[in-house]
Amino acid sequence: MYEKNGDKYFIVDAHVHLWDARARNLRNIHGKQFIDCFYDYHRNLSPEEQVWDYETYCYYGPERLMRDLFEDGPADHAIFQATILKDFYINGFAQVDKSLELCRSNPDKLTYNHAYDPRDGEEGLEQLRRDAESMHLQGVKLYTAEWHGDSRGYKLDDPWSRRYLEECINLGIKNVHVHKGPTIRPLDRDAFDVADIDKVATDYLDLNFIVEHVGLPRLEDFCWIATQESNVYGGLAVAIPFIHTRPRYFAQIIGELMYWIGEDKILFASDYALWTPQWLVERFVDFQIPEDMSEYAPLTVNQKKKILGLNAAALYPNIKVPDELQIPTDAADPGAEVAAGAKDAVNA
Amino acid sequence: MTAVADRRATPSTMVEAAIAALGTVVDPELDEPITDLNFVRSILVDDEGITVHLRLPTSFCSPNFAYLMASDAQDALQQLDDAGLVRVMLDDHHDSDKINAGLAAEAGYLGTFGVEADEGLDDLRATFVRKAHTAAMERCVSDLLARHEVTPDEIGHLTLRDLPPGPKKSALLRRRANVGLSLCPNSLVLVGDDGQPVSPDDAGMRLRFARSVRISMEGNGHFCRGLLATRYADDADCDGRSGPVITDLRTHRSAS
Numbered sequence: 001m002y003e004k005n006g007d008k009y010f011i012v013d014a015h016v017h018l019w020d021a022r023a024r025n026l027r028n029i030h031g032k033q034f035i036d037c038f039y040d041y042h043r044n045l046s047p048e049e050q051v052w053d054y055e056t057y058c059y060y061g062p063e064r065l066m067r068d069l070f071e072d073g074p075a076d077h078a079i080f081q082a083t084i085l086k087d088f089y090i091n092g093f094a095q096v097d098k099s100l101e102l103c104r105s106n107p108d109k110l111t112y113n114h115a116y117d118p119r120d121g122e123e124g125l126e127q128l129r130r131d132a133e134s135m136h137l138q139g140v141k142l143y144t145a146e147w148h149g150d151s152r153g154y155k156l157d158d159p160w161s162r163r164y165l166e167e168c169i170n171l172g173i174k175n176v177h178v179h180k181g182p183t184i185r186p187l188d189r190d191a192f193d194v195a196d197i198d199k200v201a202t203d204y205l206d207l208n209f210i211v212e213h214v215g216l217p218r219l220e221d222f223c224w225i226a227t228q229e230s231n232v233y234g235g236l237a238v239a240i241p242f243i244h245t246r247p248r249y250f251a252q253i254i255g256e257l258m259y260w261i262g263e264d265k266i267l268f269a270s271d272y273a274l275w276t277p278q279w280l281v282e283r284f285v286d287f288q289i290p291e292d293m294s295e296y297a298p299l300t301v302n303q304k305k306k307i308l309g310l311n312a313a314a315l316y317p318n319i320k321v322p323d324e325l326q327i328p329t330d331a332a333d334p335g336a337e338v339a340a341g342a343k344d345a346v347n348a
Numbered sequence: 349m350t351a352v353a354d355r356r357a358t359p360s361t362m363v364e365a366a367i368a369a370l371g372t373v374v375d376p377e378l379d380e381p382i383t384d385l386n387f388v389r390s391i392l393v394d395d396e397g398i399t400v401h402l403r404l405p406t407s408f409c410s411p412n413f414a415y416l417m418a419s420d421a422q423d424a425l426q427q428l429d430d431a432g433l434v435r436v437m438l439d440d441h442h443d444s445d446k447i448n449a450g451l452a453a454e455a456g457y458l459g460t461f462g463v464e465a466d467e468g469l470d471d472l473r474a475t476f477v478r479k480a481h482t483a484a485m486e487r488c489v490s491d492l493l494a495r496h497e498v499t500p501d502e503i504g505h506l507t508l509r510d511l512p513p514g515p516k517k518s519a520l521l522r523r524r525a526n527v528g529l530s531l532c533p534n535s536l537v538l539v540g541d542d543g544q545p546v547s548p549d550d551a552g553m554r555l556r557f558a559r560s561v562r563i564s565m566e567g568n569g570h571f572c573r574g575l576l577a578t579r580y581a582d583d584a585d586c587d588g589r590s591g592p593v594i595t596d597l598r599t600h601r602s603a604s
Contacts, residue, residue, distance in 0.1 A: 033407035033442055040406065044578035152464065182410040188466040190475060191410035217377065217568045220479075220560040246570055252563045260560070295559075344553050 001325070002074035002308075004285050007301050010325040012312035013078040013277045015177070015212060015237040015269030018065055018095045018102070021058040030147070031088035042274050045241035050279055060273055062102050070109060073278045076309065077108070077319045081141035081177050081212070082115040087148060100135060111316055113139035113177060118160040119148045125167055132171040138316055140173055145181030145191070153183030156196040162203075169206050175315050177235065179212040192218045194225055201229040205334065208315055210267060213238040214257060223260035227342035230334045233315075234261055236307070237271035243283045251289045255296030262339030263303040264330040267312045281308065302327055362393045362430065363596050369424040370400065373417060376476035378569045379483065379523075382417055385569075386576060389439065389586050394597040397432030398425050403439045405575035411443040415450070415460060416469055422451055474527075478541055481523040483565050486558035487516050489538060504551035509533035 002009045021035035039057055052060075060068075069075045080103070082094040094115070103110040114135055116128050131137060145153045154161060156178065168176065182191035194215055201209045214234040215222020226232045234257055242250040257266050268284070270277040285304060289296045306329045313319040314331035330336030338346075370391075371383045382388060382402065392399040402418055422436040438447050450460025458465045488511050492498040498506060508531070511517045521531055529535065529543050536545050538554060546554045580588035 030407075030442055037406045037408055040575055040578045044574045182408060184411060185464050186466050187412050187461055187464045188469060188472060190472060191412060217564070217571070219564040219567065220557070223560050224557065242567075242570075245574065249563075249567050249570055253567065256560050256563060259556075341556065344556070 001076055002281050002285065007285075007305075008325055009074075009281070009285065009305050010309040010313065010321050011074045011076050011277070011281060012268065012309035012316075012319060013069060013073075013075045013270050013272065014210070014267040014312045015081045015235055016065070016069065016078045016272040017083065017093075017274075018062060018080065018099045019059075019083070019093050019273070020091065020095050021089070021093065023058075025089050025091055027086075027088055027090050031085070031093075034085065034088055034093070038274060041238070045245050046275055047244050047279060050276060052273070057273065062098050065272070066102070066106075068276050068278070069272060073276060074281045075109075075277055077111065077313070077316075078272070078277075079111045079113060079139070079312070079316070081113050081179075083141065083143050083146075083179070084115050084117075085143075085146060087146070107318075108320070111138065111318060113137065113141045113175070115141045115143065116164060117146060117148055117154075118158065118164045119151055119154060121160065125164065128164065128167055129171065132173060137171070137173050138318065139175035139177060140168060141177045141179070143179045143181055144196075145179075145183045151185060153181075153185050153191075155183070157199040157203075162200070165200060165204050165207060169204065174206070175208050175210060177210045177212055180215065180218075190218075192221075194218055194221045197232065198225040198228065201225070201232050205231055207231065208233060208332065210235050210315075212269070214253070214266075219253065219256065223256055223341070224345070226261040226265065227339070227345040230336070230338065232261070233265045233267060233311075233331070235267045235269045237269035238274070240268070240270075240280050240284065241275050243280070243287055247287070248290060248293075250287070251293055251296065254287075254299070255289060255293065258296070258299075258303070258339070260339055260341040260345075262342070263306050264311055264333075264336060265339075266307045267315075268308045284308065306331070362398070362428070362598055363391060363594055365428050366391050366393060366398050366400070366425060366431075367592075369428055370421055372424050373420045375413070375417060375572075376473060376480075377413055377565070378572060379476070379480035379565060380569060382421065383591070385572065386588055386590065387417065388421075388592040390593040390595070392595040392597070394595075395432070395599055397434055398428075399435040399437070400425065400592075401437050401439050403576075403580070404441060405572045405579060407440060407442045409441065411441070411447065411461075412469060412472060414438055414441055414443065415447050415457060416473065418447055418451055419457070477523070477526045479561050479565060481520075481527045481529070482541070482558045483562035484516070484520040484523045485537060485539070486555060486562045488520050489555055490559065491516055500552060501548075503538055503555060504536070504546055504548045506537040507533065508535050508537060511537065 002011055026032055043051055069078050080099045085093040099112055103112045112135055114131050114137055180192055197209055208231050210233040211222055212235040239253050270280050289298050310329045311331035313321045314329050370388055371381050373382045375382055387402050389401040389403045418436050418438045422434055425431055425434040436451055438444050457469055489503050538546055538551055540546050577588040585593050
């Protein structure tokens with residue numbers, strides 16, 4: 001819980017990791033390139049006093065995670081979004097067993113979303129059924145740019161991917177978190193193309209598609225599909241740290257999101273340990289659209305409450321919000337009134 | 349590279365020509381020259397030819413854009429008189445080996461990427477040329493709106509003639525040329541992705557979406573610059589915030 005000026009905020013960090021990128025876990029140069037890329041993101045966008053040393057960044061462990069999120073940090077609940085990268089890391093980038101252990105010891109604080117890869121075919125489908133049961137999955141994290149043998153990415157509307165999404169519906173997994181990394185195949189197309197999300201969101205209305213990083217670097221394409229689909233959400237991971245380095249650009253991002261997809265469909269996320277939630281939440285609660293940007297309405301306390309936790313809690317029924325912190329949100333309600341921009345777009 | 353960079357040397361005309369040629373190469377996603385983005389790490393000119401090293405903000409920048417910029421750079425340098433042998437190399441990318449081998453062999457896109465490539469990168473290029481035009485169009489229209497020289501109801505009727513001269517208009521005209529739109533002063537400014545006029549009812553929404561395109565492209569520019577500077581902060585010769593290391597070892601001057 002976070003409190004400021006008498007306002008109390010229920011905080012759900014909708015995107016956290018427990019990773020191991022130590023040298024002994026690197027399968028090849030790409031594992032090194034991947035964590036170095038993450039470290040550059042961290043160093044580039046964090047306030048100076050929040051920058052970790054490289055060794056800690058490669059492996060920080062479960063205790064540090066609990067401290068950063070819940071003790072020193074403001075989170076009431078956090079959701080693991082597993083990124084496996086088995087072609088880059090010997091035992092995987094995400095520490096699945098340790099994450100699950102933490103979830104079992106702290107069921108009121110942590111939710112685990114596992115990753116599957118539709119290129120694993122029938123065998124992977126079987127595994128998904130087993131995982132759904134043993135891990136009590138309510139959500140999955142898909143990284144479409146993951147390398148997999150000779151393949152360097154897939155599309156959500158590929159036939160096998162559709163089979164997995166249909167299986168998610170059968171298994172009661174409702175929340176599909178999608179990270180559209182640079183998908184290399186087909187190389188002729190824009191690697192960050194979001195058209196595949198558009199297609200599956202239309203075809204699988206029983207699923208919620210949470211697009212991580214609000215589609216960056218294709219914010220405009222993401223906003224456009226979110227206006228067309230009632231079951232598309234945006235996660236703020238990677239977008240929100242701009243609140244420190246480029247507050248005016250962040251104002252534009254959040255302004256666009258509020259206009260196109262609305263306050264009920266935006267989810268706070270730190271992407272821990274890329275960034276820690278404490279400073280992000282502090283800054284976001286204090287944040288306001290600059291006065292000269294009259295094209296955007298000011299953010300209200302209630303809108304911030306929804307974005308910081310109540311929307312995610314609406315998508316995950318296991319996350320219990322104390323009555324005194326709850327306000328109504330239309331997240332998870334497919335029949336809800338859409339955002340202004342979405343309405344205009346549909347009528348145009 | 350064993351040559352020591354000497355920044356105080358007066359660049360030869362070939363060095364200047366190489367810098368100018370590289371300045372014509374644009375990052376399609378950001379609509380900015382690779383020289384302005386500091387993606388050029390070094391330029392070496394010697395009696396054999398020109399060697400250029402490029403580098404990008406992350407190892408995982410999309411390989412199709414990485415290839416486009418590197419091959420455009422190679423093409424631009426090869427068009428210079430007396431260039432000699434042109435070598436362009438992309439450093440520190442997950443596909444560096446593949447891309448550099450393809451460039452050295454002049455294998456083209458399909459030859460470089462093999463089965464991962466399908467037909468070509470023309471459609472990809474066209475998509476981003478179109479986005480660049482959309483962003484330039486929005487800047488011009490929003491500029492007039494901000495100065496109250498036009499009302500929101502009138503934006504669908506604006507013609508190129510109505511735009512005041514200046515960098516925004518020049519940028520729009522160049523991008524109109526890139527997408528194949530008319531430069532006639534009577535042409536409408538606000539057009540759809542297909543280049544067709546927008547109905548008065550849809551003009552507001554078209555401008556609104558164009559603003560998202562502009563914000564997205566500008567934001568990606570901030571992001572790429574920041575990441576490049578962070579990534580190469582420890583490179584004493586070229587820290588990602590400055591121009592390339594220039595080494596001029598050419599002894600002969602061209603007759604031209």
